[in-house]
Amino acid sequence: MKKVFEKPKSLTDVPFTYCPGCHHGIIHRLVAEALDDLGIAKDTIGVAPVGCAVLAYLFFDCDIIVAAHGRAPATATGLKRVKPDNIVFTYQGDGDLASIGTAEIVHAANRSEKITVIFVNNAVYGMTGGQMAPTTLEGQITQTSPYGRDPKTMGMPIRVCELLSTLNSPGYIARVALTKPAYIVKAKKAIKKAFQFQIDGKGFSLVEVLSTCPTNWGLSPKESNEWLEQKMIPYYPLGEFKEVF
Amino acid sequence: MKKVFEKPKSLTDVPFTYCPGCHHGIIHRLVAEALDDLGIAKDTIGVAPVGCAVLAYLFFDCDIIVAAHGRAPATATGLKRVKPDNIVFTYQGDGDLASIGTAEIVHAANRSEKITVIFVNNAVYGMTGGQMAPTTLEGQITQTSPYGRDPKTMGMPIRVCELLSTLNSPGYIARVALTKPAYIVKAKKAIKKAFQFQIDGKGFSLVEVLSTCPTNWGLSPKESNEWLEQKMIPYYPLGEFKEVF
Amino acid sequence: MVDRLLMRGNEAIGEAAIHAGCRYYFGYPITPQSELIAYMAKRLLKIEGATFVQSESELAAINMVYGAAAAGGRVMTSSSSPGISLKQEGISYITCAELPCVIVNIMRGGPGLGSIQPAQGDYFQATKGGGHGDYHLIVLAPSTVQELADLTIKAFDLSDKYRNPAMILGDGLLGQMMEPVEFKEYDINSIPSKESWALGSSHGREARTIVPFNLDAGEMEKINNRLKQKYIDMQKEAECEVVNMDNPDIIVVAYGIVARIVKTAIQKAKKDGINIGLLRPITLYPFPSAVIRENVHKAKKILVTEMSMGQMVEDVELAACGKAEISFYGRTGGVVISPVEILEEVKKLLK
Amino acid sequence: MVDRLLMRGNEAIGEAAIHAGCRYYFGYPITPQSELIAYMAKRLLKIEGATFVQSESELAAINMVYGAAAAGGRVMTSSSSPGISLKQEGISYITCAELPCVIVNIMRGGPGLGSIQPAQGDYFQATKGGGHGDYHLIVLAPSTVQELADLTIKAFDLSDKYRNPAMILGDGLLGQMMEPVEFKEYDINSIPSKESWALGSSHGREARTIVPFNLDAGEMEKINNRLKQKYIDMQKEAECEVVNMDNPDIIVVAYGIVARIVKTAIQKAKKDGINIGLLRPITLYPFPSAVIRENVHKAKKILVTEMSMGQMVEDVELAACGKAEISFYGRTGGVVISPVEILEEVKKLLK
Amino acid sequence: MAKVIIDRERCKGCELCTLVCPHKIIVMSKLFNQKSYHPAEQIDPEKCTGCAFCAMTCPEVAIEVYK
Amino acid sequence: MAKVIIDRERCKGCELCTLVCPHKIIVMSKLFNQKSYHPAEQIDPEKCTGCAFCAMTCPEVAIEVYK
């Protein structure tokens, strides 16, 4: 029998430190597969965020730097400008990218820095124990919205893809999910396309991945997948938002 | 004879320190007239930016605080939350609002803080002597784009109204200009409407005013007006972008 | 009788703040102080007219504090080391504008992202001014959960008294641990009125400004001089706990959680016939230099111990004016010093 | 022969950086250093493969520097006081990650927005660590335009040597003034290779990481200890100019532009029969404590003078170990000290 | 009948008012004011309709209109 | 004919693989692994089509598929 599915080479053997059922692991695999498929792992520099994925350097078998919270796009800019022939990607959570790092992602996208951003939207701050993220849904209970997110004082969830797509600069922007195999196949395609965009020197690319945080959602992995499908996808429609070069 | 036009009461007698022909003065007058017309000057707190308008406290006859560069929306949030019955407005340049203060404006708008933002887009950093702003036009020469803004490394000019209008929160957002009386009349209406929006407790309001910087553009006031009409307005269309409550 | 409650340090700070009339909180999550922001959310969102905002960043938080303080609100923010670094510009502004507010730093190992374990590496930043320009914070260093509560209340009062931001400098261990804590009656009416300077409606008075700058150097210097005078006036608030100082063989100087660890070392040392004196600065700015100076001659050796590479030790040396032989022992990165280590260090010095 | 060029201080820094092989600059405009960013734009945008980015903020700039340094680029950023405060978190990260880069601070009056006139109020921030955690920058304090150039080059070299960020601590006056400057031959090939640690393509080697943290306190402490050892090793780079020190009536300690003003005071004093010695620290970190210590006993009185409320004076006191009577004279807010004032202060002390 | 009063010391000589006056009855003075700008002045006040275009446009709020 | 190999020590017992298997031939073991999770295991390998849905879904990359 032939092996038809195995761990991609661009992942190390270190077991993930993520909670059971957390999609971070799937996203890691898809990124690693993209690096494998495109044969770019040895030329890739990853920028890990401050968030649950801060330990990503243990898992990806490529050069990695951990950026300050929210500043991954700036750090990636520095890397890419010095090493334009390398492939540079950031891997950022929603607190990291859409809250503290808002200015950095908007301006990196606007400058159309030739980097690829993997944006993990799990509607919560995972690492710090479940506080409200900019992407937390209306009414969602978190540590810092203990009575549910109230749009009157906390605003509505931010849709990053839609926001960034208004910028008049080259870019590839898509939103994907991972709750069923069909979605995963699409997610894989989008991530690969995003890296290809960079390889082709076309500019900035970003894939938003709707992700789960069973631990902080207080749900089982299965329930988390359901919640994602029933609550998140309607507010965060999947699809490609921009492809301009 | 009756006086049919005079300096609004909400302006002090201190002569402006702006350069000849600079639109900051017109914008000040329009804001002051709005305060007069709505009778809110004595209940208004202004937040001045770091930029040419840092001295606005000399000119407006209402309480004023000078915020850190880019952080006026955060400072305004603090003020408004403590004094919800006061009217709070920020007055910000394009460097201030669209560059260093990107995160603050996006999130204040998204929380729909009940503040009014007067956003002065003069396509340049005035105060510091004419560096590139996020709104500097393609090819425009500035101190830091001495060979013209090159979208390949510096990105395209950011359209703030369009960007903020994608947020799913209440808000009034408009763009105006001041190069002819008809525009000035419209600008006045928009600014008044923005304050009325706040008075009515409807949420965040922002008026972007296309403005000139003869000094740093290296043009006469007249040429500056022409340049604004011929170059800026086509890229930054005037109009109302959002009115949701 | 007041109840004793078993509370986490972080939560005790929050409850103390609310107790002291703090109704405005702006902050951003970070370990090991996230319980504090969560606590403020839980409490303030249920109080009519109060404000809890999870800001988009620490930078936004400190600038919201700036606005809220300018409007006369009793306001607090909190964070841990990296987040406090991000607030430096804002802190400098608030100090220049002479606005009162309380800033909590529950320190963790650094530099960089560091570790999330307890440390005291931000002493310089807190006491000398991590931001630009000549300014100082009032810096209080609690060592028990009760003191976290008490000094939080005191921080608000001192901050109002001097119109200067005050910082609670704790660490991850203090923030995370639980101890019994009591909240004594606090008279909210005793809070000084801010009517004479806060921004708001200007009916019946001239419009006011809060402008933390002056483009004229001479005028700016006047602001600096006013601040300097304030720092001089503040010196009288300096506080230091003095423990076991009759005839010590050696004096240990330590603050915060480390001072408590020293206390255990003192007990252990007694068994070995060694008498350790302890000087525990409670205010780190103003630094209790006078108390240090009066006491250092009581023993030949002075040991300063911190969970850092040695920061407060400089202030101790400055206070001692070359009149004592000062050694330093520190652990870093989040490693908590143990009583045994301190005792060993003491024995080494006494040899 | 090398040409003497009449250049602004800010531009001399820029030219020196390019001369030293710096090809990456990330910065944000601010008075009084905007000529530097403009200069870098003008020059770097014309050099193939070089990068000039006006970043969205100082925060972004320092984090771009972090990335560029990690990739092995010789990289610089610059700002003035408030902007430097915003960089504190990033600086702490870069230090922890042990990456080389040069940061220029052309100081202005503070705190807050302050004034835009020259000042020296950021000494503590620069030398003690304005960011969180235990770390130090290499801090160089030029006093002429020529030295701005020379020390900029030196900053790059020291930064590479120790893999530690280096700061040029200038002020608005130095940045704005023009003086003749020469650029001596610099061998770009002498720049140490970064191949052994920089990120990039990993063909033929294992993947590398740059992670400025460790969640395990013990492991984090190892990082701290490595840094500490580096700071000890660095002490040998300490530098101090010693002027007119045979038999001085009084010794003045000053750095940067103020030291030059003292030199004029020295000349003026001679006419009055007063002999003023000058100690001018060139490296502020490592601080030339040994030179200070060796020299302070040569006069009864020591005057430290700064354009601040008194910051370096603490390091002088620490170096002097209580062995000299130290006074301080300072101006703030952007007011530049005049030679006459210094002379008067000296006479007052000698009375 | 209308007229405008221009505060010649506030005026910075930007000329913007001269451009918008429908009757071209504002011109720049040959003289200097104290800040050494050539201030604007109204000629032919009879032609003034009091439309206030000039005043609306003036960045220095230096113009008052009477009608 | 296909089969899957599940790394029982990597598995964290999240059960996601059991949900996506079209033939419901992955179930959770009653036993603990060393991290005290109940790992997933394949039953009825004959029914396995090697579709790899399980592997694609596994957040721990604990599943290999052979065909």
Added chain:
Amino acid sequence: MLDEIIIAGFGGQGILLIGRLIAQAGMLEGKQVSWMPSYGPEMRGGTANCTVIVSSEEVASPVVSNPSSLIAMNQPSLDKFESLVEKDGIIIVNKSLISRNVKRDDVEVVEVPANDIANELGNLRVANMVILGSYIAKSKSVKMENVFRALEEALYRQSEKMIKLNKEALERGAMFC
């Protein structure tokens, strides 16, 4: 009196609650107490421990190098802390998850099949109460009635039934001492 207790196990085993109840009970008895957790990024499967001090005097260091008692809920915890326990101290071992014997012979050891008993009681999650019951009975650090009170306060949002179950677990555990 001075009791210094380290309680250790997997995250999710209710380690911190054990500690909290001892501290709370101590406080109810007018004693000085402190409770100090280990803390880290919230990730499942990690280990957790906390240190509790119950004392008649002011608690100085909340950090304890040599506890007088150890409650080991799993094997790694026993491995890590066994050697630190003071001479004549107490080690309570969760026999359900720890197969090896305690190596020290200068301490008192109590073995409690906490998980098994909890299972018998119908809820694995009360294993922590079983072992706490045993510790209280053995050490007499605080009174059981005060642990009950502490429990009621801590679980005030839970059902009567749940509280009852926890108390039952405490009592079952107390039989091992």
Added chain:
Amino acid sequence: MLDEIIIAGFGGQGILLIGRLIAQAGMLEGKQVSWMPSYGPEMRGGTANCTVIVSSEEVASPVVSNPSSLIAMNQPSLDKFESLVEKDGIIIVNKSLISRNVKRDDVEVVEVPANDIANELGNLRVANMVILGSYIAKSKSVKMENVFRALEEALYRQSEKMIKLNKEALERGAMFC
């Protein structure tokens, strides 16, 4: 030798250039020089001044309390700096814009109708060169030929005609001394 010159006037009068040319000329002569501007937010209509030192020794303080020479391009500048000039120093006054007389009688005063001469030359903007010419002729601080060289370097982007005009202005000014 040590010349310490303050040059002051309105922003826009070319004050900084006057200073720069003196410094540049001094440098060409192998002297030590420094040039220090006043600086502020770029707003028109403000005043500008700069201090230039030309010396045979190392320049210590670039800040000068008592200049040996003052070039006053407008009245506020004369008001501000007149009293500071050293005894026996030089004050060059732009007579076109300054109506009052210099009050000091212990300094040498030269009055130059700089704007008028510039107007005569057909370009108001060269008034600064007129006054500079006068200062050079009076003070002999640096050689005029070196000012010419400095001018050529500074205006290298300008037309031949413009450079010629500036030189002419310098020469016209030099007649006043």
